[in-house]
Amino acid sequence: MTTQQVIAQALAWFDSGHFKRVLAERVAIASESQRSDRDEELKRYYNDAFIPAFQEMGFTTEVIANPVNAARPFLLASREEDASLPTVMCYGHGDVVFGDDARWSDGLSPWTLTERDGSWYGRGTADNKGQHTVNLAALEQVYHARNGRLGFNCVWLCELGEEMSSPGLAAVCEQLKARIDADLFIASDGPRLSADRPTLFLGSRGCVNFRLTINARAKDYHSGNWGGLLSNPGTQLANAIASLVDGKGEIQIAALKPPALTPSLKTILADITPARGENDPATDPAWGEPGLSAAEKLFGWNTLEVLSFLTGNPAQPMNAIPGQATAVCQLRFVVGTDWQRLEQAVRAHLDAHGFSMVTLSEVRGTPATRFDPTDPLVDWVLAAMNDATGKKPALLPNLGGSLPNDVFAGILGLPTLWVPHSYPACGQHAPDEHLLIAIAREGLAIMTRLFWELGEKGRELLARHQQHQAGGGQ
Structure with a gap:
């Protein structure tokens, strides 16, 4: 059978x-992970x-206990066809955010799939049942087309807590590292x-949240x-906040900025135009780091946002x-951002600018990642998507x-290739x-071709990847 067939x-x-x-x-299963009364629905997923x-595809499955949140276990599914074949790792999460039933439009429900326009x-x-259903369907199509074989080894790790920031995921991957071995x-x-442009992304920006507080007096x-x-x-x-980020969104503290964009990143991002959808909000060209394109600001730079600000009683302001x-x-x-020293950098900056009365707390974050965009695996995925x-x-x-x-x-040390099946206004x-x-x-069509x-030619693809890595990569 040919690829096109x-x-x-x-x-x-x-x-x-x-x-x-x-x-x-799958949508009918109300798997809201942020609710404590949905444990049975989550298990049902x-x-x-x-x-x-x-x-159905001959995988062995095992429910893995979550050492951080026992009510949100993991699922490991694996199929080994030949130890000499490449092993592909896949991932999906079965949990969703709150259904928010009352706010859906007339005729729509979070738990009933409805086709419209x-x-x-x-x-x-969109997040994430539809996306992993696409990938499982593609895998199944390849399995049947090869008469009960994939042509590679495959392991899936599934979770039920992604919408709760994936508690226990890192610990379980440390635990399963030798078994996954992808x-x-x-x-x-x-x-x-955008909706009309297939996309490959190679990692994600990191994120650090922190709280700034002034307790001047008891009342x-x-x-x-x-x-x-x-x-x-x-x-x-x-x-104090204005000393960190100005009124045009430009970060004012050097320690919170990334290294300058490399020529190769600039070349990649020159082909990208964000916010093209008809339902996307209008962007402000004057906002953010000056001298950068919209794509460079969004995918190649750092942003400092104020998520909430509270003083007094906003609902009933008093003359006080x-x-x-x-x-x-x-x-x-x-x-490239030294994010783990954010707390020290912000503290020193505030003190130096006369804001020693501001306390800094609740600092928590996750690292940024980016697989080498010059790796042959990237060229392979882009060509397959095009074909x-x-x-x-993109x-x-x-x-x-x-x-x-x-x-x-990081923990598993894998080349990460993300092929999304949603769009910004989903x-x-x-x-x-x-x-x-x-x-x-x-x-x-994309995932069927990739699988x-x-x-x-999985062995050939991996050999080219390994040769590139041995030569120093990017």
């Missing part, structure tokens, strides 16, 4: 309605969705650059009686000087947001979440 067979299966039926069954799909609506259609990682999550005081005599924590904190003020800030950062869709794919050195990719790239984490049917169909080619 396998893809045609997969698309015929999709067009017959089978994919929609499978996805509808393993028992009714993941495990049967894997066992070329989209399938339902919680998890050669490369291919998965799907997050959005494409508020009348502004007429005490104004001009008592410091105002709200005013002080606003100025507040006693406290607090804000939560966030640094999104790329590879499968007839469209020039290459992103990293996603603008964050994923637990540091676990796969309603992820919001009411009316949806999956564009055209993207799901196109995603199935088929891994069975055809």
